[in-house]
Amino acid sequence: MHQLSNLETEVKYRQEKSTKPNTKDNETNIISKQEDHSGDAGNKQDDHYKKKLSPIRYKLRSLLLPLIRYETDLLFNLQTLLRNPIFDFYFAWTANLASHTFYVLMLPPANWFGGSKLARDLVHVLGLGIYFTGFLKDYFCLPRPRSPPLHRITMSSYTTQEYGFPSSHSANATAVTLVVLTSIINIKDAFNSTTYYSLIIGLSIYYISLIFGRLYCGMHGFLDILVGSSVGVLVFLFRHYLGEWWDDLILGHGMTFGIIAITSVFLFLIHIYSEPVDDCPCFDDSVAFVGVLMGLDFSHLIARSTKYFYNIDNYGDYYRVPFNVESGLIILGLRFIIGVTLVVIWKTISKPIIFTILPPIYKFVGVYLPRKNYISTAFTNQTTRNIRSTSISNDVSQIGNINNFIKGVSDRQKLDNIGPSSDIDYYEMIDYNRKNDLSNNVDPDKYNFKSGVFKYRYDVEIIGRLIVYAGVAFTAIWGFYFVSNYLQI
Secondary structure (H helix, E strand, O other): OOOHHHHHHHHHHHHHHHOOOOOOOHHHOOOOOOOOEOOOOOOOOHHHHHHHOOHHHHHHHHHHHHHHHHHHHHHHHHHHHHOOHHHHHHHHHHHHHHOHHHHHHHOHHHHHOOOHHHHHHHHHHHHHHHHHHHHHHHHHOOOOOOOOOOOEEOOOOOHHHOOOOOOHHHHHHHHHHHHHHHHHHHOHHHOOHHHHHHHHHHHHHHHHHHHHHHHHOOOOOHHHHHHHHHHHHHHHHHHHHHHHHHHHHHHOOOHHHHHHHHHHHHHHHHHHOOOOOOOOOHHHHHHHHHHHHHHHHHHHHHHHHHOOOOOOOOOOOOOOOOOOOOOOHHHHHHHHHHHHHHHHHHHHHHHHHHHHHHHHHHHHHOOOOOOOOEEOOOOOOOOHHHHHHHHHHHOOOOOOOHHHHHHHHHOHHHOEEOOOOOHHHHHHHHHHHHHHOHHHOOOHHHHOOOEOOOOOEEOHHHHHHHHHHHHHHHHHHHHHHHHHHHHOO
C-alpha cells in the first residue's frame, strides 16, 4: 500500500514534469494547467454525485460502488500472484483484439470478400454493445478498479478515461465470439474435423484471453466483466433471433419508410443517451458507432430498394458485393488496398468539409442540441474557423485512429503504470490513501489539484461525427462497389 508521503512525492514529481517543455512522457503527465476537474470520471467525492445524479441513479450507484471497491483487494491478490513479464506482454497486446480500432479495421474487408451477412451481424452486435455499455457507464458513473494498489497494464491511455462499469471489451468479445461461433457451426460440413476443432479452440483462446486479461491488467473487476458479458449475450440473441425480422422491418418497406425509420431510431438512441456527471468519452464512441450502424443500414436500404447487388438467392447473404473467390492473390490484394484507400480518403476529406459547412448552418438556423460538456454552436461567439479546428482535433482520439494505435505500440515500455497514469488514476489514488492511511492527518484539500482531459467541444460535433462514421460504412460498401466494378476486379 502506498503511503500519503509517497503521494506527495508523486504529485510533486508530476507537477515538475508538467512544466518542462517537449516532455517525452506525455501519457503519464497528468497535471494540467487547466483549471477544471473534467478528467476525474467516477472518482469525485460522494456529494458531487448526490447533487448531480437523479435519486434513482444515485441510489443505484451507491449500491454498486461498495461491490466495486470490495473487488480491489481480490484483484490485487490475483495480479500479485500471477504477475510476470510474459503475461504483461501477452494480455496488453491481446486487449487490442477487442478494441474499437481493431474492429473498424477488420470489419470492412468482410464486405469486400463476400461476407456481407457476417459483416452486418458483427457491426450490429458491436455497435449495439458499445452503445449500451456506454449508456450504462454514463448512467452509473462508477470508476475503474483502484490504482494503486492495482497496476494498470494497457497500451491505450484513452480507455482509462472512461468509467469502468460495465466492460465494453467484455461485451465486444462475447458478442463477436458468439456470432463467429454460430457461423462456424452453421458451415461445419465445409471443414474437416481438424480444421473445425482448431477454429473452436482458437476462438476459445481469443475469448478467454480478452476476458481474463481485463482482470489481470487491472482495467476491470468481476462485476464489470459479468455485466459487460451479459450485454454481449443480449445483443447477440437479439441479432441471432430477431435480426432478419428487424432488417425486413426497416429495410423492406421502401426507400421513404426506410429513411424515416433508420433516422428516427438511431437519433432517438442518441437523444435518450444518459448524461454523465463527469467528462467521459463513452458518448463520443457511442455516437461514432451509431453513425456506422446508420451508414450500414442506409447502404443496404439503397441496395435492397434499387436491387443493386441485392440477391435473395444468396443463401441469406443478401447484400453480397460481387466477388469471385477464385480471383487470385493479386486481385484479392488489390481489392483490399482499394477498400482501405477509399475509407482513408473519406475520413481525411470529410471532417474538414463537414465541420466547415455545419457550424454556419447551426448559427443561421439557431440549432441547439443541449448536451452536458458541449458548447452551443448556435450561440457561441467563436468563429467558424475556431469551431472547425476544435471539432476536428476532438475527433483525433476516436475509434479507428491508426496513429493512436501505432503510438500505443511504440510506447509499449510504458504500458505498466501504477499511481496517477491518468487524471482518473490521480483522484483514485488520493481517495484510496485517504481511507487507508488516516493516521497521517494530511489535509485532503492539499491534493485538490484541478486538471482536465478534453478540449472544449461543440454540439455540432455530435451530428458531424454521425455523418463522418456513417460515411465510413457507406464508402466501404457503395464506394467500393462502384470502384471495384469499374476496375473489373
